[in-house]
Amino acid sequence: MILVTTAGKVGAEAARLLARRMEPVRLLVRNPQKATASTQPGVELVLGDLNARETIDAAMQGVSGVILVSPADPAHEIDVIDSAVRAGVSHIVKVTSKASADSPIARRRDQAAIEDRLIASGLGHTLLRNNAYMQNFLMLAPAIRKTSSFGSAAGDGRIGMIDSRDVAAVAAEIAASPASHTGKTYWPSGPAGLTYAEAAEELSKALGRTIDYRPLSFEEQKQDMIDAGLPAHIAQMNTQAVSLFARGDSDWVTDDVPSILGRPAGTFRQFVMDHSAVFA
Template sequence: MILITTAGKVGSAAAQRLVELGVPVRVLARNREKAVALAQAGVDVFHGDLDDSQSVEEAFRGVSGVVLVTAPVVSQELRVIDNAKRADVGHIVKITTKATANSSIARRRNHVAIEDALISSGLPHTFLRNNAYMQNFLMAAPAIAETSSFRTAAGDGRVGYVDARDVAAVAAEVAAAPAGHVGKTYWPTGPEALSADEVAGVLTKVTGRKVTFQPITYEEQKQAMISVGVPEHIAEDNARAVALMAEGDCDFVTDDVAELLGRPATSFEQFATGYAKVFA
């Protein structure tokens, strides 16, 4: 039984993929209603909370492998690693990102703390250091539909956006058959790195309407997120990450998705075509 620690974008899609692969999978979901489709698909939905030690302990019954994905919250992931150690699980897939201990972005420092704990635990593991998710554009979709434009502090920086469902498929593949992946770090990306202008071009093509982008500053990016209800510390983190994109921080692509899945990584155009109605 593979335990997936959350039922968000990556967790849900990874669970669906494991069902397709015929691998027993449990998802810890704090909101049962959001996991109805997973339960219907044959996923063992465990109603629990990663902040509750007893709940995490119970979720580990019969578990042999883990897909570790949270916001990331260090305390939650350390609790999972602790339980995984006690349950002597065979392998953990850790969802992470390009992370350094001295990063200006708090969540990247959090990922390093978790990665270090996982290494110290001695548990066999694989890191998926994902590039930025294409799904981040879905947050801007209502504004794009309304104004035919989006605002970003990413400037001319190119980003090797990856479809979170490809990340999930890689996580499922590795979790289902970890031999050969132990101790490895993969860098899932899409097939190409795109500038904001090129993203606008793709959105123009798939919506049939001219979409443009408006360059904004770090401060404007942060305020824009706060104005739609993002807590200030997360807005700061996100705006810093976007500003770093302008400096080429996410300008990399790899063949990892294609090599691990045996098919090409999803392109931004394929992703946007699937969500064309939302963007239009």
Template structure:
């Protein structure tokens, strides 16, 4: 079996490719730049790159193009081509906030149900790694002044580890469930609780400041997020404040056979790894 992992150099795709390889699956990664190994140069907007990426492939991990206004316009034709070339299993990385049939990714979800022989749409909650990625506006705020500003209020989120998402992706690429499981961690946390855990784990005083939707949007824009996307994210934060993400599911356990990792566990692991790397760099530089 050969699987194509789109976004194969991203944080989720890298873990999916590694997990498939550990299960004895031949993996072809794909991205816009050339890489070593079985790798396809792939561009959603350039249909001529699609056939080579799909050749001799039986399963595809789908990640939406980052720049497309409507991902369905390029993803649905790709899915149709993939089916015609013999792909039997698809896994789409979507979001817990996106319902089937809604514009964009919801339309891709509907197309998979209608056209794919075997399919799974992963609907993860918000990523735990957002608080640690240097380019993410929340991580930037924490690094700059020890604060993260959101419009989430006291709303809770079932934050999930990217590694748990990847583990579900691997299992469902091998055995499609023809469902759209919502993926969460083991507990729903408010951003105040997230800040408290991060403070304990890092030894720094870190805070969450609840602000209005307008203030949250302005903060995101000051971090370089385009206005339209900042408006979307701020609106999603307001939805969290109203309780839209205050839930946990058993999907990770049911599909992978192991419990999802807690935020404290993931934060401790990332912090220890980062501190060890900094210590090693300091030692090597002496």
């Protein structure tokens, strides 16, 4: 049995893919109404909350592998790791980012603390240090729909953006067959680096109307995120990450997705086509 720890973009898709290949899979959800729509028969939904240790322990019964994905609160993820040790789990796939103990971004320091704890646990593990998700553009969709433009503090930085569905596919593949991936760190990315101006061109082509990109200052970007409903501390971390794009921080591409999945990574063009109704 493979436990997937949350039912967000990556977790729900990973659970769906595991069920499709007939792997026993359990998805921890705190809001089953949201999760049901994104899963399919074969996914066992278990009601829980990463804030409540007893629900993690209950979900961990009979589990051999875990896909550890969440908003990366160290208290939550470390509880999952400790629970997995107690339950005799053999392997954890950890969805992470450019983790670093001395990063200016709190989330990356948190990811580093979780990674350290996972490594110290002695459990078999694989780290997926993913590049930025294409799905971050879905947060810009309301502005694109309303104004045919979007702003960002990403400057002219090139980003090896990955479709989060590929992150899910890589996590599912490794969870189903961990042997050759144990102890490894991967850096999954999309197939090519893209600037936000180039992303605007792709959106224009797919939507049949001009979509403009407006460079924003740090403060303008942060305010935009707060106006879109993000809590201030999340807006701060996300704005820091976007501002680092401008300095080339995410200008990297690897062949981890094709080498693990045996097919090319999804393109930004495909991502936009698949979500055109959201942007139109």
